[in-house]
Amino acid sequence: MIAFLLRRLGAMLLLLIVVSFITFSLFHFGPADPASAACGQECTPDRVEQARIALGLDKPFFVQYLTYMSGFIMPRMIGAPGAESACAWPCLGKSFQTNENVTDMIANALPFTLSIAIGAVVLWTIAGVGLGLLAAMRKGKAADRIIVGGASVGVSLPIPVTGLVLLLVFVGILHVLPFTSNSINSPFGAAGPWAWVLNYLLPWLAIAILFSAQYIRVTRSNMIETFNEDFMRTARAKGLARRSIVFKHGVRAGITPVVTMLGMDIGGLLGGAVLTEQIFSVPGLGFTAVHAATSGDLPVTMAITMLAAFFIIVASVVVDLVYAAIDPRVRIN
């Protein structure tokens, strides 16, 4: 078990290094010029050169990369020679645009993304798995048709559409929900948990409609497959009640693909819900990443990309562990 975790940890580090190198290279060899973007509107070739030196972009590619990576191990100095400022560990650099410490920027953006992710995951898991299970149990009947029909609609509704419609209806017309406020980013804040729920309800719904549609489909098809397994017939032959057959025998066996999907989706969502954060103007990781990428802000883009990769990799390890807990056949000794 410990050996397994250590092996996965090693693989994770290696993967993160690869991701960082690729992101760094894409930026370096891409068409964007961070130096001219950073120097502002009234720019002379001279000032661009100064900016280039201040940002450290004049150095060879590998030196730049290694300097950046050294921030993960120890604090480092950033800035033009003679005007350097300290960047405490873990140093993810400073924004080319605002000169803000990237670690602080991430720390500010993360609660917003977490707020969106937590509620959306809970909503879509309950709705998706619950309705998928119901549809499987009522296969071919009216309830199944309605749920499957709804899921086909839901799966083809992109977040910008649902998001704007939700805003229009609940905020614009009915006035029952507030515009998403950036002053609330935690259920433990001054506004309290209820204000937090109301604040993020619409982004949650926008994501949950799309994701629960996918979860309905996957849950339904897996449960139908499981219901036809021989061991389900055995469970009936023992004289078990339907509830016990469906939940104890059926769900435990049929839910594993959903667990994989859920792990990967949570991992992905923690890296930033780009579209949702844009639509609802929530300054989370996705929102920050888009602005950084469009303005050539390398350190911010790097940091969010690596954080997203980190979440995905951690999620896959967690999925493996959960899988082993559910299915004894994949347990490692």
Next chain:
Amino acid sequence: MTSFLSVKDLHVEFPTDDGLVSAVNGMDLSLERGETVGLVGESGSGKSVTTQAIMGLFKDSKARVSGTIDFEGTDLISLSENRMREYRGKKIGMIFQDPLSAMHPFYTVGEQIAEAYRVHNQVSKKAAKEVAVDMLGRVGIPAARSRADSYPHEFSGGMRQRAMIAMALVCEPELLIADEPTTALDVTVQAQILDLISGLQQETNSAVIFVTHDLGVVAELCQRVVVMYGGQCVEQAPVRTIFREPGHPYTRGLMASMPALSDETGRLKPIPGSPPALLDLPKGCLFAERCEVAKLLPEGLCREERPLLRIHGDHEVRCHAHERGLLAVGGPSAAGNMKGESADV
């Protein structure tokens, strides 16, 4: 006198997009307490569907079941799913063909047996676990206490089938249905499992329906044989009678297609053709299409008129030719002759 189990005119039909599939078409079967009956027939003859109908496994499904299944004076067909649950596992136990897929992969063998016990007995989990361990010992699993904590995939094929038997018998049912319990096992293990089933049966005096297509197993284990074809009983008789004077051309064909050790140079004689399409059953005898004897009878008789199950003492046969005494003499060798081949003995 009413039988312990009496199945009369059982029909099981499955509606599909192509029409109604008639898997069982007027099946009759009776069983006394403590008796072992072999239910034989090739794949698709309706053996498994018949036993699953007895278990009430088609309740709450699209399948249409009609006829009567009288078990100790209760008609199981008219029981609700909830009332039927009191019979499943407790009064009727079932062993399935492939124990690996028939056991839940995520629960230990002990848990699954204990669960079967707890459904029908109000005992603590701990007490049920003790019963399970005890039962595993009775079916011959060594170190039953530690093996109870293993998962099905950690057992060998034979051990898994033993565990399956333990699960089916843990509530000491009066009727045990064994659906091809040895088909997935190798020969030496088969013999052990057969011994185990017959030993446990004598211990508990339960009745057994043994579904198989292996006539050798039937000869070893059963007192009576019921031969199924096209979802009907085509012949039933005590096991000696069936082997000495099989009445139905299909039964003869089954015997001729069985390898025999004494028949060293002989070739197997398969029955030509395949079972009837269950979507659109022929009007006449279901076997007429493949039957060599049908030619000896008046033109069209077998194809036009469904023969009835005629009773000759303890021997029942559903065949026009047998009814007319055309098949009265002869045994398995007649089957060879009737196909126009000489027996290679």
